[in-house]
Amino acid sequence: MKKLLTIAGYDPSSGAGITMDVEIFASFGFHGLSIPTSLVIQGPKGVNDIYPVPYPQFIQMVDVIDGLAIDGIKIGVLLNEAYGEIVWELLKRKDTFSVIDPVISAKNGMRLLSDRGIESMKTMLFPLADVVTPNIEEASILTGIEVRTIDHMKMAAVAIKEMGPKSIVIKGGHIDGDPVDLFFDGSEFYMNKKKRLDKAVHGTGCIFSSLMLSYAVAGLNTKEAFFETSQAMERLFQSCYRIDRDGYFYVSPLPLIGRSMPVKKPSDSVSSESI
Ligand code: PXL
Secondary structure (H helix, E strand, C coil): CCEEEEEEEECCCCCCHHHHHHHHHHHCCCEEEEEEEEEEEEECCEEEEEEECCHHHHHHHHHHHHCCCCCEEEECCCECHHHHHHHHHHHHHHCCEEEECCCCECCCCCECECHHHHHHHHHHHHHHCCEECCEHHHHHHHHCCCCCCHHHHHHHHHHHHCCCCCEEEEEECCCCCCCEEEEECCCCEEEEECCCCCCCECCHHHHHHHHHHHHHHCCCCHHHHHHHHHHHHHHHHHCCEECCCCCCEECCCHHHHHHHCCECCCCCCCCCECC
């Protein structure tokens, strides 16, 4: 069985971070390995606080999985440059397909990556990445270009390509006009236009990047993985739900499982139906 690793934050509400990543990997039939950088104290109303996983224990966890053959790695909340350095060493050693989701802040503005962490991510991690997947706020911070339109997204993608990743996705859910996701492989731009979603969904960045990794490890090339991911996000949003009376909406990867495998209803042993 293929093994995918996520190194990211832990979200006790399971909407984002390593729990969600492992759910996505499992929905493809992959074994998920997960190493938390941080405990992100949050529920459906947003992030209250963030605490680092103690650094020596983080290193111990990396050491434990180091002996395993890993088929793909996803990086999310990195916290700071010290955690970044350990991840850099791991990515260099493993030389496997990698997706970096350059998470900088939570939706409510709580910082999840320090300024020096941003710099080391750009200079050390991006050159090792197959794909980096910023949203427009992150693309703006990474490049200094205020990204609000498709043209800005293209300019930012070119600027991020110069930092060394093989390809870039910019998630344009919040640009002026219709939302669009952009993929840039260094020579061509590809776009997937989407319908505007009127709900605030938690964890979208994590879901996007772990889907992208999963589709790539399942055998699609990076461009195909981009289109599958961008379209799968829209399908998943259709069945988003609340875990409380109010607050953010959550997404389950269950509909993905339904698409790839028929699910039998307990009462119905003859016919089966996708959900
Ligand atoms: O979407 C940013 C993000 C990523 N990872 C974790 C998070 C959040 C935002 O809340 O908690 C663990």
